[in-house]
Amino acid sequence: MTLLETKELTRIYGGLTAVNHVGFKLPQGEVHALIGPNGAGKSTFVGMVSGRIPASSGEVWFEGRNVTDLPAHRRIRLGMAYTFQITAVYERLSLADNIALALRDRTRAQILVALDRVGLADRADQITGDLSYGHQRLLEIAMGVAQSPRLLILDEPTQGLAESEIEGFNTLIRTLAGQTTILLIEHNMSVVMALADRITVLETGEILASGTPDEIHANAAVQEAYLGTG
Amino acid sequence: MSLNARSLALHLGLVAVLFALCFLLPTYHQGNLARIMVLATYAVGYNVLFGYTGLLSLGHAMFFAAGMYGLGLAMQLGGLSPVPAFAVGLLSAAALSAIVALLALRTIGVAFMIVTLMFSQAAFLTALYFGAWTGGDEGFVIAQASRQIAGYDLTNPTVRYLAALAVFSVALLMTGRMMQASFGHVLIGVRENEERTQMLGYDVYRHKLLAVIISGTLSGAAGAAYALLFGYVGATFASVQYSIFPLLWVLLGGAGTTIGPLIGVIFMFYLIDYSSGLTSAYMLIAGVVLVLLTLYARTGLMGEVRKRWVPWLP
Numbered sequence: 001m002t003l004l005e006t007k008e009l010t011r012i013y014g015g016l017t018a019v020n021h022v023g024f025k026l027p028q029g030e031v032h033a034l035i036g037p038n039g040a041g042k043s044t045f046v047g048m049v050s051g052r053i054p055a056s057s058g059e060v061w062f063e064g065r066n067v068t069d070l071p072a073h074r075r076i077r078l079g080m081a082y083t084f085q086i087t088a089v090y091e092r093l094s095l096a097d098n099i100a101l102a103l104r105d106r107t108r109a110q111i112l113v114a115l116d117r118v119g120l121a122d123r124a125d126q127i128t129g130d131l132s133y134g135h136q137r138l139l140e141i142a143m144g145v146a147q148s149p150r151l152l153i154l155d156e157p158t159q160g161l162a163e164s165e166i167e168g169f170n171t172l173i174r175t176l177a178g179q180t181t182i183l184l185i186e187h188n189m190s191v192v193m194a195l196a197d198r199i200t201v202l203e204t205g206e207i208l209a210s211g212t213p214d215e216i217h218a219n220a221a222v223q224e225a226y227l228g229t230g
Numbered sequence: 231m232s233l234n235a236r237s238l239a240l241h242l243g244l245v246a247v248l249f250a251l252c253f254l255l256p257t258y259h260q261g262n263l264a265r266i267m268v269l270a271t272y273a274v275g276y277n278v279l280f281g282y283t284g285l286l287s288l289g290h291a292m293f294f295a296a297g298m299y300g301l302g303l304a305m306q307l308g309g310l311s312p313v314p315a316f317a318v319g320l321l322s323a324a325a326l327s328a329i330v331a332l333l334a335l336r337t338i339g340v341a342f343m344i345v346t347l348m349f350s351q352a353a354f355l356t357a358l359y360f361g362a363w364t365g366g367d368e369g370f371v372i373a374q375a376s377r378q379i380a381g382y383d384l385t386n387p388t389v390r391y392l393a394a395l396a397v398f399s400v401a402l403l404m405t406g407r408m409m410q411a412s413f414g415h416v417l418i419g420v421r422e423n424e425e426r427t428q429m430l431g432y433d434v435y436r437h438k439l440l441a442v443i444i445s446g447t448l449s450g451a452a453g454a455a456y457a458l459l460f461g462y463v464g465a466t467f468a469s470v471q472y473s474i475f476p477l478l479w480v481l482l483g484g485a486g487t488t489i490g491p492l493i494g495v496i497f498m499f500y501l502i503d504y505s506s507g508l509t510s511a512y513m514l515i516a517g518v519v520l521v522l523l524t525l526y527a528r529t530g531l532m533g534e535v536r537k538r539w540v541p542w543l544p
Contacts, residue, residue, distance in 0.1 A: 050429065072429060090422040101430055
């Protein structure tokens with residue numbers, strides 16, 4: 001079953017077409033990575049999927065329903081969750097308060113379970129702004145997961161994480177795989193290769209290629225545009 | 231004790247202390263505190279929007295004045311008794327804040343400040359323009375004889391004090407409760423990071439809209455109470471000065487704390503009261519103290535208390 005579909009989705013900034021008539025289908029339960037060079041339109045694309053950025057034209061369908069005209073908060077309530085590329089947590093609130101807003105529940109036990117998924121349960125009462133960048137990043141991921149979304153959109157989640165934290169992230173995503181559909185923008189190719197069922201490559205706002213990790217790795221056009229020949 | 235229980239105990243304790251003070255204070259200070267509690271109700275209302283939601287309005291005097299004129303004109307021209315007139319005051323403030331919210335919330339940040347300032351100026355000028363009814367600059371006095379509720383004479387200092395305490399207590403306990411509910415937590419989320427809050431699936435616009443209406447209606451309740459208890463309605467209360475006061479009170483007392491607004495009004499009221507006894511240049515003293523506070527207690531008096539000693543302070 002198709003969970004998410006975009007039809008001719010387009011975003012134009014001034015004279016620049018950031019995303020150009022992208023048709024994209026995401027089956028339920030898949031971990032799908034979106035890769036491509038900087039400025040390829042990845043963040044703009046997921047921004048339009050989540051409703052954070054209005055589409056210039058085209059449609060977004062979620063669970064068989066046209067959600068193009070719904071504001072972002074309504075789409076989130078339908079079962080999407082979104083983590084920002086630039087960490088957007090509540091810096092002046094405690095980790096527990098951050099998670100409580102994501103969970104819509106202030107039950108202490110639930111909050112600790114959600115934080116424990118990224119190994120931050122022992123820091124529940126610290127002020128978020130006092131944490132290292134990597135830990136804030138993990139909190140942001142935990143807030144996405146805490147919403148128990150049907151579609152989890154992660155925009156460069158491992159950026160700024162240490163190697164050991166990336167390991168933990170990979171493990172977390174594997175535990176979600178199957179129940180949660182994941183759309184992942186990622187620059188770290190080892191993460192992409194380890195997690196993704198399928199990969200879509202965007203370049204200058206258009207889909208350059210789409211396929212399994214092996215197919216993408218073997219694709220000559222992708223090699224040239226993005227992966228390099230090394 | 232849970233956080234919610236502690237905060238309720240604090241608020242009830244404060245109400246009890248204020249109640250006891252009614253019978254302990256000398257007449258002069260009893261009168262002052264009655265006035266302070268009404269103004270603090272105004273500050274509590276302002277704090278809902280500024281302290282908790284993070285929206286800085288420069289036009290709250292229009293809501294205070296809406297309550298004041300709503301009650302005053304209903305009594306003066308409509309011949310209503312105080313209780314229904316108070317309801318008219320509340321409804322006027324609620325209606326005005328809903329209209330202003332719908333228009334002003336199309337803007338954010340500095341533009342929101344300017345738009346609220348402009349609306350408030352328009353309200354001020356409207357009060358002057360209809361001078362035939364409002365008395366313009368001079369305003370009008372509500373006759374002592376009509377300021378009675380169920381046989382209680384609101385011009386009697388003790389009755390007036392207790393009435394002011396009742397209004398303040400309702401505002402304090404209501405906002406205290408609101409900030410424990412998920413609605414209040416979302417308001418703080420809006421203040422801290424609007425986009426994040428939206429992307430957690432909360433309707434940010436609806437929360438802001440309700441925050442303006444709650445804030446404006448509480449301000450209007452204070453305005454109506456002021457007119458009723460002190461017997462005077464005038465355009466001064468709609469002037470820009472009365473939009474700046476609640477901002478100062480809340481900043482001094484501690485934005486985003488439930489009892490900060492009261493502390494801020496008490497502090498400012500007695501600062502001016504005492505310094506004017508020392509010198510005719512009392513605003514100089516007040517100004518220096520305010521500068522010192524902004525330098526050394528940036529989060530206001532209660533904000534500092536929360537930071538240093540009482541982290542659970544609501």
